[in-house]
Amino acid sequence: MSNKPFKFKQFSIDQDRCAMKIGTDGVLLGAWSSLEHHPESILDIGTGTGLIALMLAQRSDAELIDALEIEENAYEQAVENFEKSDWGDRLFCYHAGFDEFVEEMQDEEEYDLIISNPPFYSEDYKSGIENRDQARFADALPLEELIKGASLLLSEKGHFDIIIPFTEETKGIELAKKNRLFPVRITRVKGTENSPIKRSLISFGFENVEPEIDELILEISRHNYTEDFKELVKDFYLNL
Template identity: 65%
Template sequence: MKPFEFKQFTIQQDRCAMKIGTDGVLLGAWVPIGGSESSILDIGTGTGIIALMAAQRSDAEIIDAIEIDAEAYEQAVDNFESSSWGDRLFCYHASFQEFVEEMDDQYDLLISNPPFYAEDYKTSNKQRDIARFQGSLPFEHLLVGASKLMSDHGKFAIILPYKEEEKIIKLAKEVSLYAHKITRVKGNPTSKIIRSMVLFGFDQAVPQTDELIIENSRHQYTDAYINLTQGFYLKM
């Protein structure tokens, strides 16, 4: 499988169950990074795409990532080491639950493109199932862990199916996390909302909400999508 070339880095993905997709790139480009973040954590890094995007966009000295799958973990490490930011990127081979129990560090920004197929079916590809299915990292665990790992002014950004948005915002409140920003994503102007990107913080707030449409028509990307992703995609 050919590597995926971005403007400032290259991703090898032949050993990862979850390949580069729109969700990861969208979240990595959308997450607000203000310049004050000294530490960032990418939960369930897969190929390492979101951590690498964070390295390109920020001056954070520490950009850590966690990956449970051994093959994906090794690939993420290789992708980190072959980038320009290898000295700032580090990947842990662990489950998120183990990581939360063992780490005393806190982070200014947490980002996760989690597995979110909660439906009760499995395919014949176990590695892909672990990467795709919420069973290996339920939202409750993600939110509880995030609330423990966030610094006082920290933020947590996640992308999830739109149908799960209300549920996760409600769950988040139980661990004192509140939605600050919500962007709902549509494939084209007439399609249904498919994804929600949500930014959480500890302060209670009325969330800013907006909508992002990816394409006006097939391969005709909207200005908003181009503006968001053109720092990364070669052809944008």
């Protein structure tokens, strides 16, 4: 994976000091997340390079966009990426663990949109590279802790949006229900029409409604992208 800056249509991201580089999951979530409820405050948990926070700054008029990153190198890089963007005055990154952030902020701040592309590899295998393992293994931020914390920081009409492996979808929904959160919208993502479902994009809210469920296919063939995918990410990728 390249350490070169990743150029989008309206911003560029340096990623040479981040363990986890720009990937399709983050771009999907940042483009998919609904802004129809006009969030005034947004929180991106585990921001990494700052990608999703920057995408939401481009897409929204939210005056407050906070990001949270525990890994020091990624935190510093996210701050730099925020500062060189057109929206640096609306973006702020905290260097802290999620548990301490929740403890500090739950009586101080509510967010209308909370979003996270969380670490989700729960296998026993570790790469041996500490910051990469921290960025990508679920024991760094268990799904249960993420959902519970988000429920404490979310405004009553707010949404909590995540992307997780499809195999974790049922577990995620059950954990959310324990914290008064219910799926409002679910999009299941497949690489191609004949490949298995790989990811679930889920938007949770406090209202228990029948969720909208649909499917997104990314490619017709290698690098031949579907119209649905191109329409979703057209405001970001340079060559789509």
